Amino acid sequence: MADSTKASLSDLLASMDPDPDKPVGLDSVWTVASMIGGTIDAGVWSATRATWDELDYPVDEVIVMIEGHLRITEPDGEPHDLRRGDMYYFPKGWAGRWEVVEDMQKIYFVVA
Numbered sequence: 001m002a003d004s005t006k007a008s009l010s011d012l013l014a015s016m017d018p019d020p021d022k023p024v025g026l027d028s029v030w031t032v033a034s035m036i037g038g039t040i041d042a043g044v045w046s047a048t049r050a051t052w053d054e055l056d057y058p059v060d061e062v063i064v065m066i067e068g069h070l071r072i073t074e075p076d077g078e079p080h081d082l083r084r085g086d087m088y089y090f091p092k093g094w095a096g097r098w099e100v101v102e103d104m105q106k107i108y109f110v111v112a
Contacts, residue, residue, distance in 0.1 A: 007035050009066070012044045013105070019045065026050055028100065039112040046105040050098075057094035059110040062087065068104025073097040 012033040019030035028050030034043040044066070063082075070082045074096050081101075082088055 009044065009107075016044065016046065023052060026052055040110070041112075042107070042109045044105060045108055046103070047100045048103045049100050051100070053095075053097050055095050057090050057092060059090075059112045060092045061090045061108055061110040063090075063106040063108050066105040066107060068100065069102040070104050070106070071097075071099040071101050073099070 016031040016033040019032040022030040029048045032045045065086045072080045
């Protein structure tokens with residue numbers, strides 16, 4: 001669905017493919033459907049339960065949770081529990097822990 005100027009959420013969810021950026025060895029299913037692609041991108045992303053650390057987030061990203069439960073933990077140990085309707089901003093270079101507590105889906109907007 002790349003390069004679309006309009007997409008319904010149901011169309012994006014129906015066109016999701018495996019996410020090639022999933023870390024090797026992570027026991028989780030990641031899927032993604034990109035609406036734009038390139039240095040600016042938007043779309044939907046989903047993941048099953050898993051926990052991983054980010055050391056140097058590669059992009060600026062804003063997310064809106066569609067479903068599930070995601071816990072983001074800052075390097076200082078402060079947790080943020082995100083559920084349906086919650087938004088969060090990750091600045092490029094961010095470090096911390098992602099924990100998919102319940103299988104989740106998010107809408108994302110990134111600038112590389």
